[in-house]
Amino acid sequence: FDGDLDSDSDSIISRFQRYLQIDTSHPSPDYQQAADFILSQASSLSLESQTLEFVKGKPLILLKWTGTSPHLPSILLNSHTDVVPVEPHKWSHPPFHAQINSGGNIYARGSQDMKCVGLQYLEAIRNLKNKDSGFQPIRTIYVSFVPDEEIGGHDGAELFAKSKVFHEMNVGIVLDEGLASPEDYYRLFYAERCPMWLVIKATGAPGHGAKLYDNTAMENLMKSIESVRRFRASQFDLVKAGLKAEGEVISVNMAFLKAGTPSPTGFVMNLQPSEAQAGFDIRVPPIADQASLERRIAEEWAPASRNMTFESGQFKQKVSVYDENGKPILTGHDSSNPWWSLLEGAILKANGKVGKPEIFPASTDARYFRLRGIPAIGFSPMANTPILLHDHNEFLNKEEYLKGIEVYVSILKAFASFVEVEKDAATYRDEL
Numbered sequence: 001f002d003g004d005l006d007s008d009s010d011s012i013i014s015r016f017q018r019y020l021q022i023d024t025s026h027p028s029p030d031y032q033q034a035a036d037f038i039l040s041q042a043s044s045l046s047l048e049s050q051t052l053e054f055v056k057g058k059p060l061i062l063l064k065w066t067g068t069s070p071h072l073p074s075i076l077l078n079s080h081t082d083v084v085p086v087e088p089h090k091w092s093h094p095p096f097h098a099q100i101n102s103g104g105n106i107y108a109r110g111s112q113d114m115k116c117v118g119l120q121y122l123e124a125i126r127n128l129k130n131k132d133s134g135f136q137p138i139r140t141i142y143v144s145f146v147p148d149e150e151i152g153g154h155d156g157a158e159l160f161a162k163s164k165v166f167h168e169m170n171v172g173i174v175l176d177e178g179l180a181s182p183e184d185y186y187r188l189f190y191a192e193r194c195p196m197w198l199v200i201k202a203t204g205a206p207g208h209g210a211k212l213y214d215n216t217a218m219e220n221l222m223k224s225i226e227s228v229r230r231f232r233a234s235q236f237d238l239v240k241a242g243l244k245a246e247g248e249v250i251s252v253n254m255a256f257l258k259a260g261t262p263s264p265t266g267f268v269m270n271l272q273p274s275e276a277q278a279g280f281d282i283r284v285p286p287i288a289d290q291a292s293l294e295r296r297i298a299e300e301w302a303p304a305s306r307n308m309t310f311e312s313g314q315f316k317q318k319v320s321v322y323d324e325n326g327k328p329i330l331t332g333h334d335s336s337n338p339w340w341s342l343l344e345g346a347i348l349k350a351n352g353k354v355g356k357p358e359i360f361p362a363s364t365d366a367r368y369f370r371l372r373g374i375p376a377i378g379f380s381p382m383a384n385t386p387i388l389l390h391d392h393n394e395f396l397n398k399e400e401y402l403k404g405i406e407v408y409v410s411i412l413k414a415f416a417s418f419v420e421v422e423k424d425a426a427t428y429r430d431e432l
């Protein structure tokens with residue numbers, strides 16, 4: 001390696017800022033500029049690279065550092081290049097300037113979710129490739145930068161995980177995103193909740209706004225909303241009482257309400273509408289009783305007896321967290337999975353702390369890799385950091401970012417040097 005590596009922290013941070021300054025927010029992410037940036041980084045690191053376009057205009061960049069024993073299952077470091085939209089006027093710093101305040105906080109959309117992780121992978125590789133380090137991986141290390149995670153990953157990680165290219169990579173372990181931790185420990189995720197987007201609709205007799213009568217669409221819907229809210233509170237109480245972790249309860253949040261008869265000045269006020277609907281984002285832990293939730297929806301939240309119907313997207317689709325037999329897919333999260341132990345050990349070695357294994361409360365691309373039977377661990381090295389993904393004023397402190405690079409150096413050393421008697425992939429899965 002030719003060794004003109006800028007490893008000082010200023011240049012590390014300025015590379016991070018450059019990546020953050022590329023506006024890859026939906027609905028029209030600038031994937032081309034992100035791809036160009038990543039490819040230029042890859043070439044400065046002498047990594048092999050290829051651009052995969054499973055869907056035109058949505059490049060997926062795959063980088064490779066070939067190991068000395070390339071027949072061993074490889075390591076895949078995955079990150080998504082897209083970010084969620086912003087309301088720029090509600091930010092204290094412009095969301096795509098990556099300004100650093102006096103306390104070292106770097107403000108940008110994607111600073112936590114998850115451009116940090118994508119570039120930390122590369123910085124860790126840069127560090128390991130530095131000629132002073134002289135490190136050679138035994139296993140091959142792949143780094144993937146995928147599009148569209150924030151809108152479901154169908155044109156990104158889903159197609160990638162099903163592709164011939166992916167199959168031939170012989171991946172043994174995937175690292176993907178986790179969440180920031182306000183505490184001094186990092187969070188590790190071994191599974192994720194299943195999203196269910198539920199729309200309930202009520203109908204009822206229309207009538208004069210001054211009349212009190214039963215079975216209006218609004219009343220029917222309100223009864224459901226009250227019931228949903230009671231359930232929401234019961235789940236939230238379990239978390240508040242410390243009895244369950246965030247990823248272990250069913251979350252329900254209302255996403256929209258739609259009703260009323262429009263008029264030029266707003267809505268007609270003296271007419272009780274004949275239809276009303278509400279939408280909910282529901283997240284179901286893979287260990288939860290799905291059938292009882294479905295019963296609850298049919299009997300309490302959208303009962304036909306109250307003139308109600310419902311539709312739920314995502315839940316029973318193939319894009320879920322269950323295998324073909326309906327069993328939840330959980331990555332082993334104790335010493336039964338050597339990768340888990342290696343990860344924990346490597347973090348500790350880098351002077352990091354780890355919390356209890358968790359279920360990721362939202363969804364991420366890791367599920368597509370788990371569906372292929374591959375262990376996947378969610379981890380974003382951000383401790384002592386408020387959770388600001390998808391929020392205004394998303395930031396990451398620069399010291400925390402730099403610390404994360406050291407943690408990945410430690411992880412890559414452990415993962416890429418790990419040689420064991422090959423076992424069946426099932427060894428790395430938890431049985432219920």
Ligand SMILES: CSCC[C@H](NC=O)C(=O)O
Nearest residue numbers: 149150151152195362363
């Ligand atoms: C169900 S696909 C949407 C994925 C998205 N991921 C991160 O926020 C989420 O809403 O969890």
Ligand SMILES: [Zn+2]
Nearest residue numbers: 113114149177
């Ligand atoms: Zn993300």
Ligand SMILES: [Zn+2]
Nearest residue numbers: 084113150389
């Ligand atoms: Zn996100």
